[in-house]
Amino acid sequence: AQSVTQPDIHITVSEGASLELRCNYSYGATPYLFWYVQSPGQGLQLLLKYFSGDTLVQGIKGFEAEFKRSQSSFNLRKPSVHWSDAAEYFCAVGAPTGFQKLVFGTGTRLLVSP
Amino acid sequence: SQTIHQWPATLVQPVGSPLSLECTVEGTSNPNLYxxxxxxxxxxxxxxxxxxxxQISSEVPQNLSASRPQDRQFILSSKKLLLSDSGFYLCAWSVRGSGVRATEAFFGQGTRLTVV
Structure with missing residues (x-):
């Protein structure tokens, strides 16, 4: 069964600084990988996804993520954080075979300081 | 375009009371629902x-149940709420089938349930 680890519960970044949120997954083959963002009291919005091909994927709002098979990682990055990026971020993994359901990490809460 | 509606947004219920949360999807047919x-x-x-x-599959044993009376309607229920049922409940849908399109989930806005 697949699993996801987001080792950072909270991260504080200054506005304008770069950001990297970590995600490690466990799965026997190449999984489908996702990053979602959740604003307080809201549902989840998809930022980006990886299925195959180029290991660097671009998403909405200036985010990107890089799939590294050797490290079983799919870290989320943004070169310059804006105050509106403050939210909770979830990494998720889906299996390419069998019933398609996502397994989520516990999330990382991003705080942006002025 | 597809949309997903979930209500109510907020709910405060006493312990032992029943629960019904509803979710509907528009703009698609035969979705997988979660x-x-x-x-x-x-x-x-x-x-x-x-x-x-x-057709309902349960992932974890609990005090809740789910039903799907229509193709695009998904209901979460409980006969008697427990304090531990408090939380934020999210409904989601994905395209039916296999492969990449069936894995991506689209979420509703959620229901904040507080059991008192």
């Missing part, structure tokens, strides 16, 4: 999923 619960510090836990009318 109920997730989000508890503080625990991420999203898949509670139920459905691949068709009347």
């Amino acid at each position: 109920w997730y619960r989000q508890a503080a510090g625990r991420g999203l836990q898949l509670l139920f999923y459905s691949v068709g009318i009347g």
Whole structure:
């Protein structure tokens, strides 16, 4: 069964600084990988996804993520954080075979300081 | 375009009372439907999923049940709420089938349930 680890519960970044949120997954083959963002009291919005091909994927709002098979990682990055990026971020993994359901990490809460 | 509606947005219920949360999807047919619960510090836990009318699979044993009376309607219920049922409940859908399109989930805005 697949699993996801987001080792950072909270991260504080200054506005304008770069950001990297970590995600490690466990799965026997190449999984489908996702990053979602959740604003307080809201549902989840998809930022980006990886299925195959180029290991660097671009998403909405200036985010990107890089799939590294050797490290079983799919870290989320943004070169310059804006105050509106403050939210909770979830990494998720889906299996390419069998019933398609996502397994989520516990999330990382991003705080942006002025 | 597809949309997903979930209501109510907020609910406060006493222990032992019943529960009914409703979710409907528009703009698509035969979706896979999901109920997730989000508890503080625990991420999203898949509670139920459905691949068709009347077909419900439970992921974890609990005090809740789910039903799918129509193709695009998914209901989360309880006969008697417990304090531990408090949380943020999210409904989601994905395209039916296999492969990449069937894995991406689209979420509703969620229901904040507080059991008192």
